[in-house]
Amino acid sequence: MTTVDAPTDPLSHPAHVPLGDPTTALLQPAQIGPLHGVPRQSGYRAVPRQRTVSDELGPLQDLPGIWEGPGFSLIARPDFDADNPDGFFLQLNLLRETIEFTSIGSPVFNRGSLQSDIAMFGVTYLHRVTDAITGEALHIEPGLWLTIPPTTQPESGPSIARLATVPHGNAACAFGHAEDEEMPGLPTIPPVNTVPFPVGSPVPPPGTINPFAAYDLGQESPFRTSPVPPNITQAVLDDPNTLLRAALRGLQIQHITRLITNTPPTGGVANIPFITANADNPTLNSVFAIQSIVGPGGREYQQLQYAQTALLNFRGLSWPHVTVGTLVKAF
Known part of the structure; x- marks a missing residue:
C-alpha cells in the first residue's frame, strides 16, 4: 500500500x-x-447542535421547513404602447406559492471596529411562485433571513434582516424587528394601499379614490388582465389584505410572531440600470406573520401569512406592487 x-x-x-x-x-x-x-x-x-441553532434563531426558529399555499399579486407594469394613454398594464394573478427555509448551521460573525464582534444566526430560503390558473412560472427568489443581537454601535435592540434577490435585476436588504403576540381572537390586519401616488409623496390614506380606469372593475379596460381571476373583487383590488382576513375566518389562533422589515430608513434596494431607468424600485416593505393555529378536531399546525409592497417609480408616480399569501407548513 x-x-x-x-x-x-x-x-x-x-x-x-x-x-x-x-x-x-x-x-x-x-x-x-x-x-x-x-x-x-x-x-x-x-457546529452547534440543532437545538442550540434553533434557540439562537429566536423569532425565526419556526421558519425552517417547506410552506405551501395560495396568494395574489397586483402589479401596474410599464406598457410601452402608443395606444395606451396611461402607460401601464394592470396585471392580476392568483398564485401558487412554495417557500423552503433552511437553517444556517453555524453562527455568522460580523467583526466590529467600534464595538466587539457579534454573532448572527439565520435561514436561507427559496421562494417559488407560479400562476394558480395557468401554471406559468412567475417568480423565483433566493434569499436570507437573519437575526441580529443587540448592538452598541449603532445602538440597537435585537433586530432582524431580510435579504432578497429577484431575477428582474433587483437585490433588497430590508431591516426591522419581530413582535410576539398571544392571541385571544383574530388579529387586526390593516388595509394596504394600491393607489398610485406622486413620487416622494406620502402614501394615500385608506379610501382614496383611484383615478385610473384599469383599477375599476366596473369599467372595461384593455389594459388589465382579462378575464379577471376568479374571486378577485373590487374590494380585493382596493385592498389585497382582504384575502388574508378571509383566510382567517373560523380559525383559532394561539400565537403570532410578526417579522416586520422595511428598506427605508436603513437597508435599500439595488437595481440594474434598465430597472432604474424604466421602473425604478426604491423600496420593499413586508410583514410575515407566523401563526400557531388550532384547527378542526384540535389539530395544531402553523400558517404563514405575508403582505409586501414594492414601489415601482415611472411616469412621475409610485405604483404599489402588492403581493399577499397564506401558506401552511407542509414539511
Missing part, C-alpha cells in the same frame, strides 16, 4: 494517510489551518 510524505499545505491530508483506503482516511482527524485569524485546531470541525 502506497503512502505519502507529510504535505506542506496545512489544509491537505495529514501525513502518512494510506491512499486508496477510505476507511483509514475517515478515521484521521481533520486538520484545520489558519483562517482569518482563527488559530489552527486539531480534531473535527464542529
